[in-house]
Amino acid sequence: MRDYDAALDAADPGWRDEFHVPRWGELPRHTEASPHDPGAAYPEIAYFAGNSLGLQPKATRPALELELDRWEHWGVEGQLEGPRPWKDYDDDLKEPAARLVGASPDEVVIMNSLTVNLHVLMATFYKPQGRRTKILMEHLVFPSDGYAIASQVEWHGLDPQDHVVRLRPRPGEDILRTEDVIAAAREIGDELQQVIFSGVNYLTGEWMDMPAITAAGHEVGAVVGWDLAHAAGNVPLALHDWEVDWAAWCSYKYLNSGPGAMAGAFIHERYATDRHTHRLAGWWGTDADIRFEMRETFDPPATADAWQVSNPSIFSMSPVETSLKIFDRIGMTALRERSLRLTGYLRELFDEVIADVGSDAMSIVTPADPQRHGCQLSVRFTTDIKALAATLRDEDGVVADTRKPDIIRFAPVPLYSTYLDCWRAADALRRRLG
Ligand SMILES: Cc1ncc(COP(=O)(O)O)c(C=O)c1O
DSSP: OOOOOHHHHHHOOTTGGGEEOOBGGGSGGGSTTOOOOTTTTOSBOEEOBTTTSOOEETTHHHHHHHHHHHHHHHTTHHHHOSSSOGGGTTHHHHHHHHHHHTOOGGGEEEOSOHHHHHHHHHHHHOOOBTTBOEEEEESSOOHHHHHHHHHHHHHTTOOHHHHEEEEOOOTTOOSOOHHHHHHHHHHHGGGEEEEEEESBOTTTOBBOOHHHHHHHHHHTTOEEEEEOTTTTTTSOOOTTTTTOOEEEEOSSSTTOOOTTOOOEEEEOHHHHTOTTOOOOOOGGGSOTTTGGGOOSSOOOOSSGGGGOOSOOOHHHHHHHHHHHHHHHHHOHHHHHHHHHHHHHHHHHHHHHHHHHHOTTTEEEOSOSSGGGBOSOEEEEESSOHHHHHHHHHHHHOEEOEEETTTEEEEBOOTTTOOHHHHHHHHHHHHHHHO
């Protein structure tokens, strides 16, 4: 395997300085109980788990403290008064959130958490009627989506066994082929009520062909929704132009907004402007100008804001805003370019390790085509992945997460990961597997 070349990081430094990168000595498992510090050569850990929980921007704490100060000094006055009343707090998040997912500001809203948003959106969009009852989704889905979708089907008195079609890759393959998704949609035809897929699959890292699948669903008269947990902030999106009906994402992965941070939702404008659209209602979904008049009637605006049910947590929204500002300043184009360079480098290094240790011991599951992946590389091992990941973490300072039975996911995040991180991961694998 080649040596590390520091010129790579010097030429393409990313934005790591804007983030807190965990250091060996700070991790709970490396406190007094474990004085041994094998990572002394690299005080910072090589963090590949930004697809699970993104790192903390340095700007997050001061922004959050500002809101704590307002609460401390103003109490309830902060809701309606001051330079930035909490009742309008989300206004400033709309434009950057819209640019992130390729939407108009009226089509996006920051609210709830991801699975809650899946339910809130399915309450509007899953309307089984007559023959049109079926949902097409991926078999290898994050479990929460599977539970949510099945429970929605049951909510309508239907059996998920008969009304949910979970599409598997072909035998011997890991990756779903777009042509197979399109063929499945056509085959289900007028029984297909809805297509729900992950934009980027959590397990394989495959970026689905979102425009083609959206068009295929529409061709047979179905609604098309996307879970963008692993896509938002990872790959460029154009939800409005792709005619996506709805989408939801979380903000704690690539959006670096902290554990359990508030999620996002997209609803195409054709629904918000349709007076007959049905949704779950709450006071925060009424027009902001009249919300505090406490009227008896529900008066929603013709925007995605109408889907809000409760007033949002400002302390959870502030980190989302901090993060969106970073994305807005740098832009998805620059991030995606660096992402392709970094992930391309990691793949080359991993290929060199595979040449050393053999493709039986290690193989890359994520597609190589840049149009079919974000920054994550999912790697299959024949050794015990739990033990391997623990060794990488404890002995080499390389943090990546495992997914049963045999995959470790490595996500070099263009905002803060480095070429050195990538080299350390490959070097550690070569040593541990060799
Ligand atoms: C694809 C996907 N969907 C849903 C979820 C669940 O998210 P939440 O707990 O925020 O509802 C996750 C969490 O990692 C996810 O990766």
